[in-house]
Amino acid sequence: MTGQTLFKAIPGRYVLVWVLFFSIVINALLLIVPFYTIQVFDRVITSGNVDTLIGLTVLALAALSFSTCFDVLRFRMLGRFAVGFEQFLAPLVLKASIIDPARRGDGDAHDMVRVRELRTFLASGTIATLIDAPFLPAFIIVLYLIQPWFGLLATIGSLLLLALAVLSGRVARAELAPATSAAQRSQRALDGIVRHGGLLRAMGWTQGAIREFAWLNDRALAPMVRANERVALIASIAHLLRVSLQVLAIGTGAWLTLQNEVMVGGMMASSIIISRTLAPMEHLVAGLRSLVSARDAWAQVCRATGAALSSRRRTLLPPPVGALDVVAVGFRLAKASRAALAGVNFRCPPASVVVVIGPTGAGKSTLLRMLAGLDKPTLGSIRLDGAALDDWDPDQLGRYVGYLPQDVELLGGTIAEAIAGFDETATDEDVVAAARQASAHEMILSLPNGYETEIGSDGAKLSGGQRQRIGLARALSGNRRLILLDEPNSNLDPEGEEALCTAIRDAKARGATLVIVTHRPRLFTVADFVLFLRGGGQVAFGPPSEVLPKTMSGVTPLRQPSAASNDQAKPVIAEGRR
Numbered sequence: 001m002t003g004q005t006l007f008k009a010i011p012g013r014y015v016l017v018w019v020l021f022f023s024i025v026i027n028a029l030l031l032i033v034p035f036y037t038i039q040v041f042d043r044v045i046t047s048g049n050v051d052t053l054i055g056l057t058v059l060a061l062a063a064l065s066f067s068t069c070f071d072v073l074r075f076r077m078l079g080r081f082a083v084g085f086e087q088f089l090a091p092l093v094l095k096a097s098i099i100d101p102a103r104r105g106d107g108d109a110h111d112m113v114r115v116r117e118l119r120t121f122l123a124s125g126t127i128a129t130l131i132d133a134p135f136l137p138a139f140i141i142v143l144y145l146i147q148p149w150f151g152l153l154a155t156i157g158s159l160l161l162l163a164l165a166v167l168s169g170r171v172a173r174a175e176l177a178p179a180t181s182a183a184q185r186s187q188r189a190l191d192g193i194v195r196h197g198g199l200l201r202a203m204g205w206t207q208g209a210i211r212e213f214a215w216l217n218d219r220a221l222a223p224m225v226r227a228n229e230r231v232a233l234i235a236s237i238a239h240l241l242r243v244s245l246q247v248l249a250i251g252t253g254a255w256l257t258l259q260n261e262v263m264v265g266g267m268m269a270s271s272i273i274i275s276r277t278l279a280p281m282e283h284l285v286a287g288l289r290s291l292v293s294a295r296d297a298w299a300q301v302c303r304a305t306g307a308a309l310s311s312r313r314r315t316l317l318p319p320p321v322g323a324l325d326v327v328a329v330g331f332r333l334a335k336a337s338r339a340a341l342a343g344v345n346f347r348c349p350p351a352s353v354v355v356v357i358g359p360t361g362a363g364k365s366t367l368l369r370m371l372a373g374l375d376k377p378t379l380g381s382i383r384l385d386g387a388a389l390d391d392w393d394p395d396q397l398g399r400y401v402g403y404l405p406q407d408v409e410l411l412g413g414t415i416a417e418a419i420a421g422f423d424e425t426a427t428d429e430d431v432v433a434a435a436r437q438a439s440a441h442e443m444i445l446s447l448p449n450g451y452e453t454e455i456g457s458d459g460a461k462l463s464g465g466q467r468q469r470i471g472l473a474r475a476l477s478g479n480r481r482l483i484l485l486d487e488p489n490s491n492l493d494p495e496g497e498e499a500l501c502t503a504i505r506d507a508k509a510r511g512a513t514l515v516i517v518t519h520r521p522r523l524f525t526v527a528d529f530v531l532f533l534r535g536g537g538q539v540a541f542g543p544p545s546e547v548l549p550k551t552m553s554g555v556t557p558l559r560q561p562s563a564a565s566n567d568q569a570k571p572v573i574a575e576g577r578r
Contacts, residue, residue, distance in 0.1 A: 034269035041265030161281035322513035330379035402475035434477035439499030464491035
């Protein structure tokens, strides 16, 4: 999406017209001081008229008061526009992060960070300097009208400061690009160290982790220090140039006064106007770093919001009954040497249970992600009740799909909040009912605060089995018609597996279709169909009695016998997790 298209979609952008109007008034009123100086030195002092002095002083103070009021209004408008800017873009960026997997990568700073960076920039003094910059030619014209030498000094000074500003921007961009990349790597390392602090301590890696982070952090700080030093040097040169030009303006004015080319008031007024003309240029030299960063942030935000703004509304379909059709589905990652899945075909009627088995790397979890609509097939199609998943409105489809990934992801907060998620219609009765369906109600009540127990970040305060049971309750909550479970019993004891089988039977009895990835044999007892994958391809699909014999040694072995043993290969149920 282009920046112009996105900007037109921002509400309240017309406030910038008022900001521009106030900027015109403010810059016009700033000419009051030099004209006041001319009148005082060239008229009042020569005439000795005190009444004129008082009148001019009152008018000048009134004009400056109005200028201050307009300046306050301008900054308040910019500040409120910046807040509205973030309020409009933040939901779009968050939506893009959810629906577009590419926006969840680790390459750049998160898009939301960029939005906040833009909000800070809009509310800063740098944006006011940029707004005032187009008025500088007007001040230079006034200087030419007073005396051409003053206009020439201002023109030369402005061009030199502009060149320094461009140089400052290039230096900042060249140094900050590697610094930003290194800072992101350092932050990712820090997040991993903090998240896995217990593992690091148990393995004796504490000092190694600290040294690794310190090394990465040094690589991020070094270019940033160089950038700050070089930009500060250029800013100091710009300050020296501005002050020197003011001195030259006074010296030139004095010489012109001695030559009777200009009066004392004109000399003093010109010095003030030159200072006002060059000051924003000096500020621009120091602030161009933030301007460059804001430009990059705007480009990233435009890319991020493209998917969210361009998504079309889909017609809401009738609630599904759970008939699932997978037709010649294939999936290949970008730049991958081979397809992760190829030629997967199966159909299951509503209220049936499909158990997916296969060795590590067979594509089981990839298939489940595509059934959940998280990844799109490279080839083929997946249909629910005859409609392709892309034809469903994502939010509507999500209300009928329950998904439990292999690595259970729990939202922070209490257990009740983890089960309900962001379902605003979920009641306490719904949460308890979902926990009962997952046979997790008694386990939850045994915890210190029951359903109000804080689970910590990603459920860190719970055991693996507890996280799995709560994740199952979340997947079963509501009116789910397609339930996708990836290794739901990997952390369960026999009692937990029996409770899982009971939950599966109950969900099937309610009319739900279940697709379950597993490597343990207990779930075969509740399966209507077994899908056998190997090497990304479909080996067999059908009732367990037909498919399970094919997982043994023979034509399609899952594990080759070792050289030390000629016994038959172990069945797929003995394989480890993906």
